Amino acid sequence: VSHTPKTAALIAHAEGLLSDAGEARLARHLGSCAVCREELARIRAYEKVAVEARAALPEIDFAKMDAALERESARISREIRQKAKRPPYGLYAMAVAAIVLLGLLIAWPDSRPPETSRREPEPEPTVTAPPIVFLEPTVTLAAGGATKAPRVALHAGDVLHEGDRLETAADGVLHVILTGETGVVVEPDTIVTLAQAREEGVKLALASGRVSSVVEPFQRSSTFVVLAGGHSIEARGTRFVVSYLDGVVGVDLSQGAVLVRTPDAREIELDAPARWSSSGIAADTGDEPAQAATPRPLGSVAVQLSAPDVMRWELDGTTVDTTGVVQLRVAPGEHRVRAWHRDDRVFNGLVRAGSEPVFLSEGELTAEAPRLRQGHLEEADIQRVMQEGRRQIARCHERAMRLRPDQRPPPMRLRIHVGLLGEVSRVQLLGAGDAAPELRECIVRYAESWTFPPPGGSVPPIELPLTFSARM
Amino acid sequence: MDPDSALITRAQGGDAAAFREIFARHRGDVSRLVFRMIGPSSDVEDVVQEVFLNVYRSLPSFRGESKFSTWLYRLATNVTRMHLRRGRSRPRFADVEPPEAPRDDVPSDAPDEQIDRKERVQALYRLLDKLSEKKREVLVLHDLEGMAAKDIAEVAGIPVLTVRTRLFYARKELYAALAEEPSLRAVMEQLLDELPGRPQRARSDEQDSEAP
Numbered sequence: 139v140s141h142t143p144k145t146a147a148l149i150a151h152a153e154g155l156l157s158d159a160g161e162a163r164l165a166r167h168l169g170s171c172a173v174c175r176e177e178l179a180r181i182r183a184y185e186k187v188a189v190e191a192r193a194a195l196p197e198i199d200f201a202k203m204d205a206a207l208e209r210e211s212a213r214i215s216r217e218i219r220q221k222a223k224r225p226p227y228g229l230y231a232m233a234v235a236a237i238v239l240l241g242l243l244i245a246w247p248d249s250r251p252p253e254t255s256r257r258e259p260e261p262e263p264t265v266t267a268p269p270i271v272f273l274e275p276t277v278t279l280a281a282g283g284a285t286k287a288p289r290v291a292l293h294a295g296d297v298l299h300e301g302d303r304l305e306t307a308a309d310g311v312l313h314v315i316l317t318g319e320t321g322v323v324v325e326p327d328t329i330v331t332l333a334q335a336r337e338e339g340v341k342l343a344l345a346s347g348r349v350s351s352v353v354e355p356f357q358r359s360s361t362f363v364v365l366a367g368g369h370s371i372e373a374r375g376t377r378f379v380v381s382y383l384d385g386v387v388g389v390d391l392s393q394g395a396v397l398v399r400t401p402d403a404r405e406i407e408l409d410a411p412a413r414w415s416s417s418g419i420a421a422d423t424g425d426e427p428a429q430a431a432t433p434r435p436l437g438s439v440a441v442q443l444s445a446p447d448v449m450r451w452e453l454d455g456t457t458v459d460t461t462g463v464v465q466l467r468v469a470p471g472e473h474r475v476r477a478w479h480r481d482d483r484v485f486n487g488l489v490r491a492g493s494e495p496v497f498l499s500e501g502e503l504t505a506e507a508p509r510l511r512q513g514h515l516e517e518a519d520i521q522r523v524m525q526e527g528r529r530q531i532a533r534c535h536e537r538a539m540r541l542r543p544d545q546r547p548p549p550m551r552l553r554i555h556v557g558l559l560g561e562v563s564r565v566q567l568l569g570a571g572d573a574a575p576e577l578r579e580c581i582v583r584y585a586e587s588w589t590f591p592p593p594g595g596s597v598p599p600i601e602l603p604l605t606f607s608a609r610m
Numbered sequence: 611m612d613p614d615s616a617l618i619t620r621a622q623g624g625d626a627a628a629f630r631e632i633f634a635r636h637r638g639d640v641s642r643l644v645f646r647m648i649g650p651s652s653d654v655e656d657v658v659q660e661v662f663l664n665v666y667r668s669l670p671s672f673r674g675e676s677k678f679s680t681w682l683y684r685l686a687t688n689v690t691r692m693h694l695r696r697g698r699s700r701p702r703f704a705d706v707e708p709p710e711a712p713r714d715d716v717p718s719d720a721p722d723e724q725i726d727r728k729e730r731v732q733a734l735y736r737l738l739d740k741l742s743e744k745k746r747e748v749l750v751l752h753d754l755e756g757m758a759a760k761d762i763a764e765v766a767g768i769p770v771l772t773v774r775t776r777l778f779y780a781r782k783e784l785y786a787a788l789a790e791e792p793s794l795r796a797v798m799e800q801l802l803d804e805l806p807g808r809p810q811r812a813r814s815d816e817q818d819s820e821a822p
Contacts (some may be wrong), residue, residue, distance in 0.1 A: 149781065178805060183788060183794055184734075187733075188753050190731055190734075194731050198641045198654065199655065200637055202655060203633075203655070207633055207666070210667070214669070215621075300655075301655065530720075
């Protein structure tokens with residue numbers, strides 16, 4: 139005999155809404171009704187997973203929205219204020235229209251009786267949706283410690299996405315091409331978020347450190363903005379460096395022009411060559427900034443730098459990211475130059491600027507010693523971590539076998555890269571292509587949580603061969 | 611009195627700082643709602659930004675006849691609905707992972723349990739995606755957002771009774787589809803075992819189902 143489960147009563151029971159008598163009746167019924175028992179199990183299963191879904195909250199980087207919302211609120215506020223200043227012609231027009239309409243209604247022979255007046259509903263909000271075209275920022279160079287959160291090591295060729303938080307260690311540097319001729323260099327000890335990477339505009343939120351940018355207009359209406367310490371530095375067709383160190387925002391401009399917006403809504407236009415710093419500005423107080431809007435020229439001697447496969451140049455703290463020829467104007471005197479080669483090597487050079495233009499080429503550069511020290515891990519320490527790790531991997535295997543009893547995992551190798559502080563910086567599972575995705579993910583997740591003693595420098599990756607029996 | 615009314619008045623008077631404050635005050639609620647409506651998708655941030663751009667544009671015409679939070683939720687559901695309709699850009703569960711729960715305030719458990727939970731949440735969103743737009747909206751607002759039926763009625767512009775009817779049928783559809791998802795079926799079977807009155811299974815069955 140088919141029986142339709144008493145879903146409504148079961149929901150009421152699950153929500154504790156039944157009376158004592160109702161509970162007693164339902165309990166008796168459940169004792170003998172497998173269909174309703176199963177329905178109750180479904181209801182409870184749904185409730186359990188709904189609780190888990192409620193706990194899963196989005197991680198949103200609201201800073202990414204700041205510029206667009208600021209622009210829109212400024213525009214709307216301006217419109218509102220302008221409207222408030224205008225004489226109320228609209229009221230006159232409405233009064234005239236009302237008189238004309240009244241006249242028409244009186245004169246109209248078959249006019250219908252007026253409807254009972256009712257309150258107009260709140261107007262529906264306007265909804266517009268412009269298309270969004272995302273860029274594909276690509277890493278062209280990652281040297282030393284360069285990661286994206288959470289601790290994912292970056293390599294040349296990696297594609298980044300909007301919202302990625304990039305971090306470089308004291309010895310790290312990261313080059314990212316955004317589109318065509320537009321790119322950024324994330325310098326050592328820097329934390330920056332790729333807040334927006336769209337055709338309409340690029341936005342970097344600099345939390346600390348230095349970011350060098352080479353910006354070519356990639357679309358007429360596009361913008362390139364660096365946000366740092368409440369300042370917004372907007373550029374078009376520009377080479378510039380923004381730093382945010384110890385609460386001070388600095389801009390070094392070697393080509394083009396930028397517009398700096400301060401937290402107290404000042405706008406400062408800088409033309410290259412120029413330097414600007416926020417030091418001395420008391421945000422939100424209305425105080426006059428000390429020496430603000432007075433760009434200090436770097437100098438008047440033209441310097442030209444060029445060398446094959448050099449991707450980044452640094453002169454007197456001004457960094458330029460390019461594979462082409464760099465032209466700068468500097469003050470007379472000696473200037474130290476550093477050059478970053480495509481294969482991670484760093485070179486040093488010296489520019490002596492007099493009254494004539496200076497050309498520095500490949501032959502005048504000397505290679506710098508590698509910056510990474512060799513580290514060491516004791517075998518006993520590795521074995522201690524691995525011993526616990528093997529137990530965790532066995533648990534992953536047991537679980538995978540429960541889900542897919544017929545699928546025996548292939549032999550594979552677990553390769554672990556250990557960072558300077560002993561953390562696992564990267565995990566690779568080699569030969570695991572045919573293994574169940576749950577097994578792979580479980581092993582990688584456990585391995586990422588392992589910690590070794592700090593090796594004090596770079597160490598070769600550790601490899602662990604994994605062979606699984608049919609039953610563990 | 612609406613706690614936002616002073617802020618709204620300032621924004622309607624052209625005070626840009628008031629717009630910023632509205633964003634800061636309500637962005638958490640809006641992002642949570644959008645996330646739960648469209649699922650764990652990389653589009654959440656775009657939709658949230660779109661919501662606030664529309665809030666800013668529509669604020670001058672807000673007359674305060676409903677609570678601001680209700681008006682905001684209505685706008686957020688409208689924007690989200692448009693996003694879902696546009697090119698049928700429904701959540702892409704294959705390549706997007708939900709954020710991990712529990713968060714900082716709850717001790718995290720073993721990675722295999724985290725993976726199981728993540729899979730269950732993804733499975734739930736897959737089932738939600740099969741519901742009609744109207745049912746999904748009501749179910750998300752009620753069961754995930756914890757809104758009362760009368761508030762949902764105001765947000766969705768429908769009678770309370772319709773909210774309750776949609777909610778009931780949405781849940782019923784979900785219960786029926788639960789077994790399609792292995793991870794949810796496993797939870798269901800475990801709970802079924804715990805209910806009184808279940809006939810004992812044969813010994814050989816139990817042995818088969820044991821972990822290897």
